[in-house]
Amino acid sequence: xxACGFTRVCRARWQSRRGRWRGAAxxxxxSGDHGIEGAxxxxxxxxxxxxxxxxxxxxxxxxxxxxxxxxxxxQIAAAVGxxxxxxxxxxxDKQTLLADLLKTxxxxxxxxxxDRPDTDALTRLDxxxxxxxxxxxDHLEEVFLAYMELRNLSPENHAMIAGLRRRYEDAxxxxxxxxxxxxRMRLDDPRLAMLALIGMLTGVxxxxxxGGRLDRERLIAIYQGLARGAVGA
Amino acid sequence: xxACGFTRVCRARWQSRRGRWRGAAxxxxxSGDHGIEGAxxxxxxxxxxxxxxxxxxxxxxxxxxxxxxxxxxxQIAAAVGxxxxxxxxxxxDKQTLLADLLKTxxxxxxxxxxDRPDTDALTRLDxxxxxxxxxxxDHLEEVFLAYMELRNLSPENHAMIAGLRRRYEDAxxxxxxxxxxxxRMRLDDPRLAMLALIGMLTGVxxxxxxGGRLDRERLIAIYQGLARGAVGA
DNA sequence: GTCTATACGTTGATAGAC
DNA sequence: GTCTATCAACGTATAGAC
Numbered sequence: 001x002x003a004c005g006f007t008r009v010c011r012a013r014w015q016s017r018r019g020r021w022r023g024a025a026x027x028x029x030x031s032g033d034h035g036i037e038g039a040x041x042x043x044x045x046x047x048x049x050x051x052x053x054x055x056x057x058x059x060x061x062x063x064x065x066x067x068x069x070x071x072x073x074x075q076i077a078a079a080v081g082x083x084x085x086x087x088x089x090x091x092x093d094k095q096t097l098l099a100d101l102l103k104t105x106x107x108x109x110x111x112x113x114x115d116r117p118d119t120d121a122l123t124r125l126d127x128x129x130x131x132x133x134x135x136x137x138d139h140l141e142e143v144f145l146a147y148m149e150l151r152n153l154s155p156e157n158h159a160m161i162a163g164l165r166r167r168y169e170d171a172x173x174x175x176x177x178x179x180x181x182x183x184r185m186r187l188d189d190p191r192l193a194m195l196a197l198i199g200m201l202t203g204v205x206x207x208x209x210x211g212g213r214l215d216r217e218r219l220i221a222i223y224q225g226l227a228r229g230a231v232g233a
Numbered sequence: 234x235x236a237c238g239f240t241r242v243c244r245a246r247w248q249s250r251r252g253r254w255r256g257a258a259x260x261x262x263x264s265g266d267h268g269i270e271g272a273x274x275x276x277x278x279x280x281x282x283x284x285x286x287x288x289x290x291x292x293x294x295x296x297x298x299x300x301x302x303x304x305x306x307x308q309i310a311a312a313v314g315x316x317x318x319x320x321x322x323x324x325x326d327k328q329t330l331l332a333d334l335l336k337t338x339x340x341x342x343x344x345x346x347x348d349r350p351d352t353d354a355l356t357r358l359d360x361x362x363x364x365x366x367x368x369x370x371d372h373l374e375e376v377f378l379a380y381m382e383l384r385n386l387s388p389e390n391h392a393m394i395a396g397l398r399r400r401y402e403d404a405x406x407x408x409x410x411x412x413x414x415x416x417r418m419r420l421d422d423p424r425l426a427m428l429a430l431i432g433m434l435t436g437v438x439x440x441x442x443x444g445g446r447l448d449r450e451r452l453i454a455i456y457q458g459l460a461r462g463a464v465g466a
Numbered sequence: 467g468t469c470t471a472t473a474c475g476t477t478g479a480t481a482g483a484c
Numbered sequence: 485g486t487c488t489a490t491c492a493a494c495g496t497a498t499a500g501a502c
Contacts, residue, residue, distance in 0.1 A: 046467045067384060069302035073496065086468055088497070148381065151300060188455045192447070195440055196433045196459050203432020214425070222421045226429050230463040279485045306478060319486055321479070 052090050054080045059097050064141035068098050068152040098149060099157040105142040106164035109135060113171055121179030122233050126224045128172055132201045133220045137208065144205040169198060179231060186232030197227055285323050287313045292330050297374035301331050301385040331382060332390040338375040339397035342368060346404055354412030355466055359457045361405055365434045366453045370441065377438040402427060412464060419465030430460055 058079035062071045073094055077084045091097040113131055116124055136143045146165070153161060173194040179185035187193050201223065214222075291312035295304045306327055310317045324330040346364060349357055369376045379398070386394060406427040412418035420426050434456065447455075 048467060051467080065384070067300060067302055069300050070385065072494075074494085082467095083469055084496085085470080085498080089467060094496070151298070152303065188458060189447075192452075192455050193459060195436060196456065199436020199439070200429045200433040200463075203428060203436070206432070207428055214422075219425075222425050223429065225421060225465075226426060226463045229465050230433075230459045232458075232462050284485080305476075307476085315485095316487055317478085318480080318488080322485060327478070 051080065051082065051086070055082075055087060055090050056097075056101060060101055060141050060145065063098065063101070063149065064145045068094075068149050095154055095157065099153060099161070101142070102146050102149065102153070102157075102161050103164070105139065105146050106161060106168070108139075108142075109146075109168060110164060113168070115171060115175070121175055121182050121184050122228065124175045125179065125227055125231065125233075128175060129201065129224045129227050130220045133204060133223055134216070136201070136204050137210075137216060137219075140205055140208065140210075143202065147202050147205065169194060172197060176231060179233075184233060193231060197230060200226065200230070284313065284315065284319070288315075288320060288323050289330075289334060293334055293374050293378065296331065296334070296382065297378045301327075301382050328387055328390065332386060332394070334375070335379050335382065335386070335390075335394050336397070338372065338379050339394060339401070341372075341375075342379075342401060343397060346401070348404060348408070354408055354415050354417050355461065357408045358412065358460060358464065358466075361408060362434065362457045362460050363453045366437060366456055367449070369434070369437050370443075370449060370452075373438055373441065373443075376435065380435050380438065402431060405430060409464060412466075417466060426464060430463060433459065433463070 055076065059071075059076050062075055062079060073087055074084050077087055080087075087097075091100070112135060113128075116127060146161070150158060150161060150165075173190055176185060176187060176190040176193055180187050180190060204219075204223075208219075288309065292304075292309050295308055295312060306320055307317050310320055313320075320330075324333070345368060346361075349360060379394070383391060383394060383398075406423055409418060409420060409423040409426055409430075413420050413423060437452075437456075441452075
């Protein structure tokens with residue numbers, strides 16, 4: 001066991017320190033490349049507006065690349081160009097940093113998704129696939145992280161993130177059920193088909209690298225074809 | 234960075250200790266449940282024949298459950314009911330323990346796979362799917378681990394395991410290419426279809442739990458249907 | 467807001483007795 | 485083959501100066 005793994009002891013100890021955090025989760029989540037890896041430690045100065053996002057970006061990149069458990073707070077601080085202690089002005093602990101990353105991402109995913117209940121199920125499936133792939137390419141690291149690091153969440157955080165993911169998966173399952181009812185899809189088991197499709201789609205983050213041989217539109221079109229085929233359209 | 238991450242320094246230091254390990258990888262890989270979690274530390278006694286397998290089983294289970302980086306050698310030792318030092322009579326270091334687990338598994342996967350080049354591509358696809366799912370259900374933790382922990386391998390070990398996995402993926406891709414040539418499959422991009430199918434199949438390890446509502450044969454049949462559909466059969 | 471310094475548990479790994 | 489004891493390095497997190 002590590003010093004302060006997933007227990008809530010640390011949380012309580014920490015909350016008694018100052019009132020800063022009391023229930024306020026970090027919300028903003030800027031993206032983009034700020035050349036984190038090459039950053040060096042500076043020796044003073046306040047830059048509160050940008051340090052927060054930089055920390056989340058560095059944590060995201062490092063967690064995605066090496067895994068949550070393999071990354072130390074020191075590494076994150078070094079990537080940002082800041083001392084370790086500074087991180088704790090932006091997050092109560094490492095666990096919360098991960099949870100905030102995943103929560104923000106999953107909420108963005110759900111906010112991005114707009115079903116089109118007035119169209120046929122196959123069109124809706126195409127739309128789901130396109131949205132998912134586009135999101136995966138634009139936020140490779142987030143999608144990958146949300147897929148890989150569920151098991152490193154504390155029980156409370158796990159329940160929260162799993163709930164969000166569940167809502168996302170349900171959105172797809174509804175489409176499949178409707179498709180079956182409309183007679184546009186032939187499915188033995190809509191739930192299993194949903195899980196299979198999610199696995200197929202999420203797998204993209206395992207091999208996709210920017211600048212590969214396939215452009216975005218083509219990739220989406222191919223996956224739409226695969227998905228349609230899988231559901232028997 | 235951790236004390237002895239992926240560097241080869243430790244390896245060299247260790248090799249100078251005794252001749253025991255020089256190139257000899259742990260080979261055997263017993264499976265099954267021996268009630269590891271409840272084991273308690275004993276205080277003496279030699280049981281060389283069973284300790285090795287027990288260590289690998291405990292490591293496999295713990296790595297799969299919590300992730301390689303999150304599991305300590307002490308946890309593994311405790312699960313086996315042995316002291317930490319004892320582990321190092323069976324493996325030079327933690328990294329090698331992981332690599333041996335993955336290598337043994339991937340070699341078993343490749344040994345298990347027998348293509349049937351004299352039959353049609355759709356039958357061969359069915360056979361691949363059935364073999365893969367059966368392997369996944371029989372060795373949930375190995376398949377899951379081989380899928381998740383590639384990034385925690387040292388560069389050398391990563392290259393080795395990735396090579397084995399490549400051979401496995403190629404086996405599927407060949408089937409798809411043949412299917413296209415035979416006119417039995419309609420594919421925009423065989424390589425992409427292969428990656429999508431692998432993602433779909435491997436995803437099973439993320440949600441499958443023994444004793445669920447679907448029996449083995451039904452699960453295989455459903456996935457065969459999904460795979461056939463995806464390739465346009 | 468950031469730094470420096472530090473507390474203190476845990477880590478991977480080794481040495482040497484039995 | 486296993487244990488006990490030990491090491492140095494590193495882990496997360498905190499305190500207090502500026």
